[in-house]
Amino acid sequence: ETGVTQSPTHLIKTRGQQVTLRCSSQSGHNTVSWYQQALGQGPQFIFQYYREEENGRGNFPPRFSGLQFPNYSSELNVNALELDDSALYLCASSQKGEFDSPLHFGNGTRLTVT
Amino acid sequence: AQKVTQAQTEISVVEKEDVTLDCVYETRDTTYYLFWYKQPPSGELVFLIRRNSFDEQNEISGRYSWNFQKSTSSFNFTITASQVVDSAVYFCALLPGYSTLTFGKGTMLLVSP
Numbered sequence: 001e002t003g004v005t006q007s008p009t010h011l012i013k014t015r016g017q018q019v020t021l022r023c024s025s026q027s028g029h030n031t032v033s034w035y036q037q038a039l040g041q042g043p044q045f046i047f048q049y050y051r052e053e054e055n056g057r058g059n060f061p062p063r064f065s066g067l068q069f070p071n072y073s074s075e076l077n078v079n080a081l082e083l084d085d086s087a088l089y090l091c092a093s094s095q096k097g098e099f100d101s102p103l104h105f106g107n108g109t110r111l112t113v114t
Numbered sequence: 115a116q117k118v119t120q121a122q123t124e125i126s127v128v129e130k131e132d133v134t135l136d137c138v139y140e141t142r143d144t145t146y147y148l149f150w151y152k153q154p155p156s157g158e159l160v161f162l163i164r165r166n167s168f169d170e171q172n173e174i175s176g177r178y179s180w181n182f183q184k185s186t187s188s189f190n191f192t193i194t195a196s197q198v199v200d201s202a203v204y205f206c207a208l209l210p211g212y213s214t215l216t217f218g219k220g221t222m223l224l225v226s227p
Contacts, residue, residue: 033214033215040219041219041220042118042205042207042217042218042219042220043159043205043217044217045214045215045216048214056213056214058214088157090159092159102149102161102164103161103215104161105151105158105159105160105161106158107156107157107158108157108158110157
């Protein structure tokens, strides 16, 4: 059973640029959630995708967008990067319908915006 | 609205000491799940335990134990005979109903030899 994998592991971007982060779900999981973890904070929910559609969104502006593909992998896109977007971005997969399914997290992508 | 409070920002202990990490939660849902995750310096979140709101039995897994008390909305985590490898940030999280996972701010545990 393969776990959740994220790429890249580290990324440095300049303010105003756009970035795409990628996530491959754990085998058998059909739901992907993205979280932003600022330094010294707990992860904050960005959005969730199920069957290729957004299925819930946290308090993040529209410049944060995502995609889920038929193989359940996912992308997080952030436009017009701001300095405060510097954070660890975590992807988690789960099985929709299994209410108690614990989320399985990837190792994250550390984004630095300069 | 849901909320998770981990009042202890940082705890330092010496190896072999017992340590308890506190977690207090708020939710209006009667059905919910509580989680603990460990985040070592490498960054990944490691799932430790899940407990549903209808099961107040305490749980022990090796050196780890969890005390769930609905009356005080608490879900505390105790590490017995701590080891250096236990050093990490520990997060408590709440999943109410068919909502989204809400994390506390985490407690950094430093275990010295």
